[in-house]
Amino acid sequence: MKSSYKRILLKISGEYLAGDSKNGINFDIVLKLAKILKEISLSGVQVAVVVGGGNFWRGRSSCHMNRVKADHMGMMATMINSLAISDCLNQARCESVLLTSIHFPQVGELYSPEKAISYLQEGKIVIFGYGTGNAFFSTDTAASLRACEINAEIVLKATGVDAVYSGDPKKDHYAKKYETITFDEMLSKNLKVIDSTAASMHRDNQIPILIFNINPLDNIISAVNGLSVGTLVLP
Numbered sequence: 475m476k477s478s479y480k481r482i483l484l485k486i487s488g489e490y491l492a493g494d495s496k497n498g499i500n501f502d503i504v505l506k507l508a509k510i511l512k513e514i515s516l517s518g519v520q521v522a523v524v525v526g527g528g529n530f531w532r533g534r535s536s537c538h539m540n541r542v543k544a545d546h547m548g549m550m551a552t553m554i555n556s557l558a559i560s561d562c563l564n565q566a567r568c569e570s571v572l573l574t575s576i577h578f579p580q581v582g583e584l585y586s587p588e589k590a591i592s593y594l595q596e597g598k599i600v601i602f603g604y605g606t607g608n609a610f611f612s613t614d615t616a617a618s619l620r621a622c623e624i625n626a627e628i629v630l631k632a633t634g635v636d637a638v639y640s641g642d643p644k645k646d647h648y649a650k651k652y653e654t655i656t657f658d659e660m661l662s663k664n665l666k667v668i669d670s671t672a673a674s675m676h677r678d679n680q681i682p683i684l685i686f687n688i689n690p691l692d693n694i695i696s697a698v699n700g701l702s703v704g705t706l707v708l709p
Contacts (some may be wrong), residue, residue, distance in 0.1 A: 476528045477498050477520060477580075478601050478699060478700030479516075479627045479698060480519065480520060480521040480627060481519070481522070481594060481624065481626050481627055482514075482519060482520070482521060482522070482626055482627065482628055482629075482630055482698060483522040483617055483620060483621040483628075483629045483630070483695070484511075484521065484522070484523050484524070484583055484623070484628065484629075484630045484632065484694065485523075485524050485525075485526075485613070485614065485617040485629055485631045485632065486507070486523065486524070486525045486632050487525075487526045487528060487604065487632075487633060487634065487688075488524070488525055488526035488528040488529040488530065488551065488552070489520070489528045489529050489553055489634070490503070490505060490507075490567055490688055491504055491507075491525070491529055491558065491559075492529035492542060492632070492634070494624065496529070497530070498529060498530070499529065499554075499555070500577070500708075501562065504558050504559060504562045505562045505564070505565065505566065506589060507559065507691060507692055508559065508563075508565065508566040508568065508693050509561045509566050510566065510691050510692070510695065511523070511559075511563065511568065511599055511644055511694075512566050512567075512568035512595075512599075512671065513695065514616050514694070514698050515568060515597065515599055516566065516590070517683075517698075519695065519698060520595070520597075521599045521600070521706050522590065522594065522599070522600045522601075522602065522620065522621075522624060523556075523559060523600070523602065523632070524574070524601075524613055524616055524617040524620060525546050525552055525555040525556055525559060525600065525601070525613070525672070526552060526555070526613040527548050527549065527551025527552040527553075527554070527555060527613070527678065528534055528551075528556060529551070529555070530551035530555075531544075531546065531550075531551040531705075534680065536645070537554065541609060541610070542544075542610075543611040544609075545609035545610065545611075546609060547603045548605070548644065549575075549605040550604070552603055552604060552605055552613060553578070553581065553582075553603045553604055554585050554590055555565060555570055556582075556601045556603035557572065557581060558577070558603075559601055560572050565598055566706075568599060569597070569598045569599070570598060570599040570600070571583065571589055571593045571599070571600050571601070572599070572600050572601045572603055573585040573586075573593075573600060573602055573603065574602075574603045574604045575602075575604040575605060575616075576604055576607045576609075577605070577606030578603070580620050581621070582603055582696045583621040585615050587623040587624055589621070590602075590624050591621070591624055594624065602616065602617075602620050606619055608662070611671065612669050612671075612672065614631075614668045614669050614671075614672040614674045615671045615675065616668060617629055617631070617672070618668075618672040618675040618681070618683075619634075619675065621676075621681050622675060622679045622681060626679075627685035628682050628683065628684060628689040629676070629681060629682075629683040629684070630679065630683075630684050630686070630694065630697045630698070631643065631668065631683055631684065631685045632639060632674055632686060632687070632688035632693070632697075633667075633685060633686070633687065634686040634689075635667075635685070635686065635687060636686065636704060637652065637653075637686070637687075637704045637705040638651075638652045638655055638660070638665055638667050638685055638704075638705035638707065639651050639665075640654070640665070641662070651705070652705045653698070653702070653705060653706070654705065654706045654707070654708060655705060655706075655707055655708070656677075656709070657673045657674070657676055657677035657708070657709060658677065658703060660673055661673055661674070661677075667685055667707075668685075671685065671706075676707070676709065678709050679709075680709045682707060682708050682709065683706075683707045684697050684703070684704055684705070684706050684707070685705050685707065686703040686704025686705070687703075687704065689708070
């Protein structure tokens with residue numbers, strides 16, 4: 475495996491870890507993911523991971539809750555998923571480190587960019603838990619922020635859709651699939667594939683993002699190798 479990148483950040487949705495049940499964690503899926511991440515890491519690529527928490531909690535849908543509390547519940551959900559990925563990496567005999575945005579000493583180390591970069595350079599997979607540590611920010615924004623702080627070359631967003639389209643392809647048969655698009659175009663066309671805060675951060679810091687379907691899992695390897703999967707969003 476010959477990668478096109480030296481340091482990547484992989485963003486995975488929490489829903490993917492649940493499989494068909496849509497809730498909780500399917501550990502067969504997480505173990506398969508861990509083996510893919512191990513293969514990428516062994517090829518010499520420095521791998522960082524951000525995972526969402528939607529398989530346990532989606533704070534934005536909880537309209538009767540205080541937004542700050544709901545968002546912190548969502549960030550706690552990302553910690554459950556981060557621990558699951560870390561454990562499965564250990565089972566696959568691949569070293570990983572969980573860094574957390576808030577003080578959480580029983581399960582991970584407190585995050586700093588210097589610490590993350592040091593672990594990446596040692597060849598360990600770094601998992602970023604608890605989002606940004608602040609309410610009102612999505613895990614997309616957390617991934618963008620961490621990518622900027624560790625100088626990742628690209629963010630690979632593995633989702634349930636195969637690319638960015640001009641409209642919803644399930645409803646609009648004429649929706650155009652983009653092979654490449656700029657962040658300015660994405661924002662001006664209001665294509666809500668990632669939130670506007672994350673898109674602006676990518677644009678301003680010149681970090682591209684590749685949006686592609688996580689199924690099959692080998693698509694992650696294809697993305698790391700620079701093969702044509704999904705949509706590449708460019709600064």
